[in-house]
Amino acid sequence: MFSLIADEATDCAAMAQMALCVRYLKDSEIREEFLGVQMDYIRGQGYDGASKMSGLYRGVQARIRQQYPEAVYTHCKAHCLNLAIIHASKCTYVRNMMATVQTVAFAFNMSAKRLLKFQETLGCDPTSREEMEERQKLQSSCETRWAARADAFHTFLCLYRTVVTSLEDLGANGDTKAAANSLSVLQFDFIITLVTAEHVLAAVVELSTMLQQKACHLLRAATETRVIIATLKASKMKCLALLMVVPVSTATAERSFSTMRRVKSYLRSTMTTERLSGLGLLNIYQEKKLDAERIVDMFAAKKERRLALIFKV
Structure with a gap:
């Protein structure tokens, strides 16, 4: 069969x-x-x-x-994966980022003057030169195989400092197109989208390569797909956790100043920072019950004191 x-x-x-x-x-x-x-x-x-x-x-x-x-x-499952990437890339931020990467790559690769400046800047950046090994220019994005764009995004990220420096120098010398591209690649939306897309496609490109192998069968394809989904979900949760801990405002810190005014008054202006911090915590968290016996025991156990706080039998 x-x-x-x-x-x-x-x-x-x-x-x-x-x-x-x-x-x-x-x-x-x-x-x-x-x-x-x-x-x-x-x-x-x-x-x-x-x-x-x-x-x-x-x-x-x-x-x-x-x-x-x-x-x-x-x-064809490789084709399905490619269609899924295309559908996910319809987001405005992703579409704009991909267009910018392609525009900057063409701007350097299709102009001898810009490419020379890029290579000179790369030569002065040993870190980027080491990461890129023998490559001397940016890669353009593949128009059909979207998973293959991971390599272009990775190259752009590794050479980001070189790209920005080259564009700024060219813009300072009257290159208006380079100046406009410089502003585009410095936008926060562009940077965060580039990093995210590169991370996602770096995982997906391995799946795409595996799906195109002759020895690949449906059971293996389903297993590897579940692994990639689990990996991306874990990354998503880490990103969400990071966004949750980023502060929205400093209101909580500002509210603590009202406690400081009550604790450190004019009559107690010589209070040390350590004492102020301790009394401030006691004042802010008044609803918490403290075990006085345990506190005395911990205080007494720190060192020998003249006053016998712990009686030994």
Whole structure:
């Protein structure tokens, strides 16, 4: 038994060409080959989401199932992942960030003057040069394989200081386009979105690569997908926890000053900071019950005192 895999592309003469492959088991090894087959043994079909191929009633998969009902159709999971990334990237912040990264990359790579300035700045930054190894320029984003954009975002993040310095220097020398790009990459929205998108795609790109391997099967794909989802959920909770602890205002600290005025008055102006802090806590948390016996025991146990606070039998 086997499954049929098909995809379509346009050649250099603008003619549509279709590739047909089969996926089968031989000696417990998964294989995908260009082979002539007997359709009686077909058990599966795999295409992308094109309506001509995946149409429910008139698509190729539907017509094949009319003659061979056991040929179950599977939408290419790598293509599904790519569509999911595209859908998630419709957010305005993500779309603007991707456009800025692409614009800056083109601005440097398509201009000899800007590229020379970029390479000179990179040469003066040993940290960025070490992280990028042999790379000497930014990477442009792939237009179709969105998971592959993780590499472009990672490169941009590693070279962020070099990018900003180069743009500012070019802008100071009259390059208005570089000056505008400099303002864009310094925006908080751009920075936080770039870091977040790079983190998410760095995890997803491994899944995308795995889904395109010949040896990958549905059980492994489902297992690895659950692992990625769990990892991203954990990262989401950490980010939410961080946002929760970031203060919104300093009102609580300001309210404590009213306690300070009651505790440290004109008659007690020589009070030390440690004593003020202790009395302030007692005053603010008056509703909390204190164990006087335990406090005396802790005070007495710190060192020997003239007054016998603890009686030994």
